Amino acid sequence: MIADSSPAVIRAQGSNRPYVRYGAGTRGGGTQYNFTAPITADTPTNLKTKVTSIIARQKRICWWWIWSDLV
Secondary structure, three states, X not given: XXXXXXXXXXXXXXXXXXXXXXXXXXXXXXXXXXXXOOOOOOOHHHHHHXXXXXXXXXXXXXXHXXXXXXX
């Protein structure tokens, strides 16, 4: 990932969740940024459910991509 400046931890405006911003400028300034979004959950079981669903979704996306290349 290429960044215009050092990574900075910022907080979302509604939920106050932390994100890492890679880019330069100010919020709302029209500059394109890359963000990371942490996976959070209130219990270990809910965390496992979220991670499992993300992995399953990625597998479906990758399988479709490979299949479309073969056809």
